[in-house]
Amino acid sequence: MVARGPAGYHGAIPPSRPQHRLAPLVAALLLGCPLGHSQPPQRAGAVMINELGMRLIELPGPDGGLLWVAAHETTQAAFARFVDASGYTTTAEREGGAKVWRGGAWVWGAGASWRSVFPGPARPVVAVSWDDAVAFCAWLSEHEATLGALPPGHRYRLPTDAEWEHLARAGAHQIYAGTDDPIELCRYGNVPDLAAAREGLGRPVIGCDDGVGLGTAAVGRYAANAFGLHDMSGNVWEWTQSPDPRDPGARRMRGGSWSGRLDALRIDRADAYPPDLRGGAIGFRVVLAPAP
């Protein structure tokens, strides 16, 4: 368990033993150091693997405090561990379906759920509501706390809207996660592209080919942004913790997807939906952060 646990957390202050170091430029930006500063990063950039095999990277949040951020969107394999252990029933399963892409449009899919929409253990879990994502975080927090595997005072949760944007930007001023050039996006994520057009997406696409048409890609298939985070732009929309300022009953989501509008892939764009919405282009990513 220690080998797979979060850097061996058993009540001790986490050891500083990063398995992965960020590029010097990024490290300098992260730590607010002038370039050329001789002191290496002490903590930011450390990596740990949690009890579900999820890779977490320690990164500065928008307020400068450190938090652990999942490098990937939550996979179906991880979500299955939650469901198997807890007996949880998702919103789609309780309410009889989810939105699915069919015939060039999002339509109601009777009986659709995370088990049936783009199935694959390494693919992001989709067709999950905001409520489902929050339930996953609560269970994972309790599960790892019981095992003594949580950093003291930490809990899993969804990133806030501000955290998501900061993490996608990764200390740069890029338009998309990883690049300013939309043609480059096929290196950084599963986006509406020529492959999707060939399969009949029927919407405007970027003139590049990411190798995946209609549907999700396995997490981590594409290049990470400068913080080491994959699929911040594209693959699936990611629920955030935050209510929408214009509609407090709705929850913000970020990053766009394999099927959506091209402008939604921009770091500075958000969408918002009721917390019980679920569909084949919506998933989530978690952070592990000090509890308030």
Ligand SMILES: [Ca+2]
């Ligand atoms: Ca994404």
